[in-house]
Amino acid sequence: MNTLLPVNDLFLRACRREHVERTPVWFMRQAGRYLPEYRAVRSKTDFLTLCKTPELAAEVTIQPVDLVGVDAAIIFSDILVIPEAMGMELIVEEGKGGPRFPSPLRSRTAIDALAPIDPTVSLRYVMDALRLSRERLNNRVPLIGFSGSPWTLATYMVEGRGSKSFRYIKELIFSHPADAHALLAKLADAVAAYLSAQIDAGAQTVQLFDTWGGILAQEEFEEFSLRYIRQVVQAVKPKGVPVIVFCKDCGHSLDRIASTGADVVGLDWAMDIGDARRVVGDRVALQGNLDPTMLFSTPERIELGVKRILEKFGKGSGHIFNLGHGILPETPVENVKAFITAVKTHSVQYHV
Amino acid sequence: MNTLLPVNDLFLRACRREHVERTPVWFMRQAGRYLPEYRAVRSKTDFLTLCKTPELAAEVTIQPVDLVGVDAAIIFSDILVIPEAMGMELIVEEGKGGPRFPSPLRSRTAIDALAPIDPTVSLRYVMDALRLSRERLNNRVPLIGFSGSPWTLATYMVEGRGSKSFRYIKELIFSHPADAHALLAKLADAVAAYLSAQIDAGAQTVQLFDTWGGILAQEEFEEFSLRYIRQVVQAVKPKGVPVIVFCKDCGHSLDRIASTGADVVGLDWAMDIGDARRVVGDRVALQGNLDPTMLFSTPERIELGVKRILEKFGKGSGHIFNLGHGILPETPVENVKAFITAVKTHSVQYHV
Numbered sequence: 001m002n003t004l005l006p007v008n009d010l011f012l013r014a015c016r017r018e019h020v021e022r023t024p025v026w027f028m029r030q031a032g033r034y035l036p037e038y039r040a041v042r043s044k045t046d047f048l049t050l051c052k053t054p055e056l057a058a059e060v061t062i063q064p065v066d067l068v069g070v071d072a073a074i075i076f077s078d079i080l081v082i083p084e085a086m087g088m089e090l091i092v093e094e095g096k097g098g099p100r101f102p103s104p105l106r107s108r109t110a111i112d113a114l115a116p117i118d119p120t121v122s123l124r125y126v127m128d129a130l131r132l133s134r135e136r137l138n139n140r141v142p143l144i145g146f147s148g149s150p151w152t153l154a155t156y157m158v159e160g161r162g163s164k165s166f167r168y169i170k171e172l173i174f175s176h177p178a179d180a181h182a183l184l185a186k187l188a189d190a191v192a193a194y195l196s197a198q199i200d201a202g203a204q205t206v207q208l209f210d211t212w213g214g215i216l217a218q219e220e221f222e223e224f225s226l227r228y229i230r231q232v233v234q235a236v237k238p239k240g241v242p243v244i245v246f247c248k249d250c251g252h253s254l255d256r257i258a259s260t261g262a263d264v265v266g267l268d269w270a271m272d273i274g275d276a277r278r279v280v281g282d283r284v285a286l287q288g289n290l291d292p293t294m295l296f297s298t299p300e301r302i303e304l305g306v307k308r309i310l311e312k313f314g315k316g317s318g319h320i321f322n323l324g325h326g327i328l329p330e331t332p333v334e335n336v337k338a339f340i341t342a343v344k345t346h347s348v349q350y351h352v
Numbered sequence: 353m354n355t356l357l358p359v360n361d362l363f364l365r366a367c368r369r370e371h372v373e374r375t376p377v378w379f380m381r382q383a384g385r386y387l388p389e390y391r392a393v394r395s396k397t398d399f400l401t402l403c404k405t406p407e408l409a410a411e412v413t414i415q416p417v418d419l420v421g422v423d424a425a426i427i428f429s430d431i432l433v434i435p436e437a438m439g440m441e442l443i444v445e446e447g448k449g450g451p452r453f454p455s456p457l458r459s460r461t462a463i464d465a466l467a468p469i470d471p472t473v474s475l476r477y478v479m480d481a482l483r484l485s486r487e488r489l490n491n492r493v494p495l496i497g498f499s500g501s502p503w504t505l506a507t508y509m510v511e512g513r514g515s516k517s518f519r520y521i522k523e524l525i526f527s528h529p530a531d532a533h534a535l536l537a538k539l540a541d542a543v544a545a546y547l548s549a550q551i552d553a554g555a556q557t558v559q560l561f562d563t564w565g566g567i568l569a570q571e572e573f574e575e576f577s578l579r580y581i582r583q584v585v586q587a588v589k590p591k592g593v594p595v596i597v598f599c600k601d602c603g604h605s606l607d608r609i610a611s612t613g614a615d616v617v618g619l620d621w622a623m624d625i626g627d628a629r630r631v632v633g634d635r636v637a638l639q640g641n642l643d644p645t646m647l648f649s650t651p652e653r654i655e656l657g658v659k660r661i662l663e664k665f666g667k668g669s670g671h672i673f674n675l676g677h678g679i680l681p682e683t684p685v686e687n688v689k690a691f692i693t694a695v696k697t698h699s700v701q702y703h704v
Contacts, residue, residue: 165680170645174653214601217643217676218624219660249566251604252623271604272570291569293522301526308571324569328517 006139006204011072015205015242015264017285017318023310023347024071025340026144028246029326030064031076034333037063047092051077054128061133065141068336069344072142072205075130075198079148079209082190083157085122086114097161104160106168108176111183117190119197126194127201134202145203147194149210149247150187150232151225154180156212166215173224180224188228192235199239206236207244207266214249221253226260233261244287248325251276258283269324274312285318290339292323295331299338306342315350358491358556363424367557367594367616369637369670375662375699376423377692378496380598381678382416383428386685389415399444403429406480413485417493420688421696424494424557427482427550431500431561434542435509437474438466449513456512458520460528463535469542471549478546479553486554497555499546501562501599502539502584503577506532508564518567525576532576540580544587551591559596559618560584566601573605578612585613596639600677603628610635621676626664637670642691644675647683651690658694667702 006012010024032038038060042050050056061076080099084090092099105111120127133143148156158169173180195206213225225247233243246266247257257265258280267276267288276286294305306321313319321343327336358364362376384390390412394402402408413428432451436442444451457463472479485495500508510521525532547558565577577599585595598618599609609617610632619628619640628638646657658673665671673695679688 165645167645167648167680167682170643171648174646174649174657214622217621217641218627220643249601249622252627269569270566270601275570275604289569291522291572293517293519294526296519296523297526305526328519330519 006137006142008071008141011320012142012204012242014317014320015244015285017282020317020351021348022344022351023319023321025321025343026064026070026072026074027323027327027336028074030068030070030074031060032327033329034327034331034336035063035067036333037067047078048090051081052125054125054132057125057129058132058136061129061143062136065137068333069340070141072144073133073137074144074146074207075126075133075203077126077129077146079146079153079211080156081123081126082117082147082153082187082194085117085119086186086190088114088157099156100161101157102160104168105157105183108179108182111179111186114183114186116186117193119190119194120200123194123197127197130198130201130203142204143202144205144207144244145195145198145201146207146209147191147198147232149208149213149225150184150191150228151216152210152212153187153191154183155215157183166212170215173220184224184228188231188235192232195232195236196239199236199241203241205242205244207246208232208262210245210247210250213247213253218252221247221250222256226253226256229257230260237261246287254279264320266322267324272312273309273319274314277313277318282318285320286313287320287322289322289324292325292328292331295323295327295335295339297335299335302335302338303342303346306339307346310343310347310350313350317351321347358489358494360423360493363672364494364556364594366669366672367596367637369634372669372703373700374703375671375673375695377673377695378416378422378424378426379675379679379688380426382420382422382426383412384679385681386679386683386688387415387419388685389419399430400442403433404477406477406484409477409481410484410488413481413495414488417489420685421692422493424496425485425489426496426498426559427478427485427555429478429481429498431498431505431563432508433475433478434469434499434505434539434546437469437471438538438542440466440509451508452513453509454512456520457509457535460531460534463531463538466535466538468538469545471542471546472552475546475549479549482550482553482555494556495554496557496559496596497547497550497553498559498561499543499550499584501560501565501577502536502543502580503568504562504564505539505543506535507567509535518564522567525572536576536580540583540587544584547584547588548591551588551593555593557594557596558588559598560614562597562599562602565599565605570604573599573602574608578605578608581609582612589613598639606631616672618674619676624664625661625671626666629665629670634670637672638665639672639674641674641676644677644680644683647675647679647687647691649687651687654687654690655694655698658691659698662695662699662702665702669703673699
């Protein structure tokens with residue numbers, strides 16, 4: 001593995017709130033269906049096979065660097081590979097409402113039966129994909145690794161699939177909190193080991209996705225999600241790469257998220273990034289936060305949206321431009337390019 | 353119509369932040385499927401027929417007053433009756449993902465073709481249901497009328513049904529803001545007329561539901577949702593009954609919601625009601641905010657949840673206990689009763 005700094009290290013410098021010449025930009029799910037080149041790869045292979053074939057995973061990981069000019073790559077994978085590695089059957093069928101676990105976790109026995117993982121063995125395909133991606137990136141831009149947060153993984157594992165009411169995971173925390181904590185503790189260990197292994201395999205930053213933190217009241221968010229995020233961050237920090245924490249719909253707890261030890265806090269689009277900067281002060285950098293649906297509008301409107309966010313964040317480093325959630329599959333590529341050009345052009349004045 | 357004060361006027365006094373002997377309690381969707389008595393009525397008639405048959409609508413409106421002892425009734429209806437009255441075909445099929453508009457609004461021509469409504473004519477069935485409900489309640493508890501907010505109605509009308517990405521309504525506001533404002537202005541007029549007619553027909557409080565305010569960034573929430581909520585509140589206020597505004601997932605704008613002229617602000621369960629009280633001060637009363645999924649746990653856990661919220665709100669009037677969103681259809685009735693008993697019992701000490 002090449003350990004030199006990337007030629008374009010804007011992203012890494014912004015994570016550490018060091019001076020940059022312009023605001024770096026990448027976006028969640030950037031290796032994805034909005035790209036015809038990604039769809040071409042996918043037309044020949046199913047989603048999970050793509051995740052598990054390092055050669056192909058590396059290919060789609062690098063596509064957005066070459067095609068739209070982002071300042072960082074993020075490894076192509078899925079957050080649900082951890083539960084699968086722990087022994088749960090995972091099914092991903094196209095157009096059938098996303099991934100699902102046909103036998104969701106619904107008992108303490110099932111929780112206790114989950115196997116601890118050695119990610120260098122059972123998730124070796126992710127490590128191989130990281131190594132290959134680093135090789136092929138050839139230090140052009142840094143490579144990001146990621147994982148779902150313990151809470152978000154638990155939610156999927158207990159519900160079995162996406163949900164509107166989340167009644168099963170809520171039943172677990174309200175009626176059987178000790179079982180919930182047993183599950184979350186196992187997951188925190190697995191996530192910490194997984195992220196550490198990713199760093200060893202070449203990830204130059206890692207991001208935790210807490211997609212479902214926002215379904216909890218503040219108090220339960222602290223008890224069942226943030227506590228385990230903190231644990232993972234603290235376990236991974238000694239590895240010395242920046243850690244990003246992204247909790248969706250958790251604006252109420254921004255102050256506490258900024259105190260987990262994370263280097264960067266990701267914002268969804270609901271929050272005003274200027275307000276957020278006032279809350280977090282100089283504890284962390286901020287990442288975000290354009291509404292992904294704005295990319296369905298016109299290049300002019302997107303440019304305006306980008307300018308407003310840059311203005312709200314204001315002068316100085318510590319901002320990584322991103323969307324407020326993953327890019328949507330039907331997004332027009334020309335609008336993605338307009339978004340990136342707008343960030344690269346209009347951010348310069350905030351760093352003089 | 354009987355204009356005497358209800359015998360149990362705790363709810364109305366709490367709306368006005370006057371002294372009460374205990375915290376009043378009701379809950380969103382309280383006339384609904386968790387009640388066997390409601391399911392018995394529904395087994396003989398479909399949802400829209402139930403909405404449009406005043407005799408039956410009044411019957412299910414009163415059920416929770418008799419069966420679980422809430423301190424207010426809310427008229428049984430659906431927020432989508434306004435778009436239907438404006439000329440859109442509305443379909444509600446059981447178990448097929450909720451109500452939908454088979455021909456969603458997707459052009460300025462379609463927006464301009466929407467007919468203004470005279471709610472006393474086209475929504476007369478709602479007014480008749482209100483009159484009948486008042487008659488049968490016989491002043492035991494007050495009766496609440498309601499409407500969707502202009503933004504929430506627009507979202508359903510443009511998307512055609514529930515959505516994950518909301519790309520069509522977002523495309524409208526980002527690419528064709530003038531068209532969006534034309535639609536929202538029409539809806540604000542319709543909603544104001546509708547709520548005023550409900551008050552004339554006997555509603556003693558009205559609530560605006562902004563279910564989809566939370567899909568907007570703060571800035572767009574102000575421009576496309578809150579602005580029209582303010583307009584409706586100001587139009588309805590001279591009628592002299594309390595106005596409740598409930599915006600889901602809009603904690604970031606609580607301060608501004610409290611300044612719309614509303615008497616009461618409804619909170620979803622994400623926000624800490626103690627923090628919320630500090631933000632709103634004595635401008636408004638607060639309504640909420642137990643996580644509806646907590647009702648799937650045990651009576652003991654529910655009691656604890658209720659006690660925590662009462663403690664967070666603290667001493668004094670201006671709190672109406674409610675869930676943070678509508679009750680879920682599978683909720684056990686015994687847990688609903690435990691919830692109500694807990695509020696009635698434990699709130700007394702906060703009002704001495």
